[in-house]
Amino acid sequence: MHELKHYIQNYKQINIATTWLLLAAALVLILPSTALSVSGLEQWVTEYRGYISIIVISGIAYFIALLLVQAGQSVLEKQSETETMKKIHKMVKVMNTSEQAVVREFIFQKKDIISLPLEAAAVANLIDNCILVPALNSQEIIGTGSKIKLCINIKARALLDHKALGFPEGKMTEQQAQALKAARPAFAKEFYVRH
Structure with a gap:
């Protein structure tokens, strides 16, 4: 079209x-x-x-x-x-903890667009299964070994609820918060917020 x-x-x-x-x-x-x-x-x-x-x-x-x-x-x-929707539905159901952690970064960093490394397996899987997409229309994913600005696919957002992202139900305890913080991807350490 x-x-x-x-x-x-x-x-x-x-x-x-x-x-x-x-x-x-x-x-x-x-x-x-x-x-x-x-x-x-x-x-x-x-x-x-x-x-x-x-x-x-x-x-x-x-x-x-x-x-x-x-x-x-x-x-x-x-x-x-x-x-695309079939891929997204399937991926949301089978996301592992690393993939959940990558998507949670958008929440932790309070950003719509994040530069993520293409060589990270979790990032590559999320791109292949249409959960993450290039943030700019002109941007193309070429090769690996570099970072690219990505955002969560608008078609996937409604499916990425607390359960899909591995957040605990109800109010989060300090221990659960620490566990989620520890599960953050290695490339996200530079974004840790110190309190």
């Missing part, structure tokens, strides 16, 4: 020209001969009727092709959305 919108925006002039050409050609073909004789186009239309018909057929085929591409893009987008 995004690609079709991009195409339509880039080729807006072509689409407008095709629309006008199609309308003009169709109008010439459906006008009665009396109207054409008044305008002096009757002989010209009779002589070039085959070419005008080809223009109409080509214009209609062009717009049918655009509609088919749009329908195909829509179906692919829905399939992709379904696959």
Whole structure:
């Protein structure tokens, strides 16, 4: 769908020209001969009727092709959305303590975007399973061994409740708070808040 919108925006002039050409050609073909004789186009239309018909057929085929591409893009987008949601649901159910700790960092640091190391297995798993996504549209995940700005996928947020993130139920005791602090990933130590 995004690609079709991009195409339509880039080729807006072509689409407008095709629309006008199609309308003009169709109008010439459906006008009665009396109207054409008044305008002096009757002989010209009779002589070039085959070419005008080809223009109409080509214009209609062009717009049918655009509609088919749009329908195909829509179906692919829905399939992709379904696959993403399946991955997210599955991952939320099976997150290990390291992965939970990475996601909890967003809460501990009170940030929407955090730079995380791609070489950390927990981070890589969360990215592969669509829990974490690049924070900037222009940003791409290329290779490993570096940090990248990530955020929690908006589609995953509703599923990441206290239970999914490994928080205890009810009010947290000091011992539970210390256990969660100790479980923080090694790369997060620089963000510890001293009280």
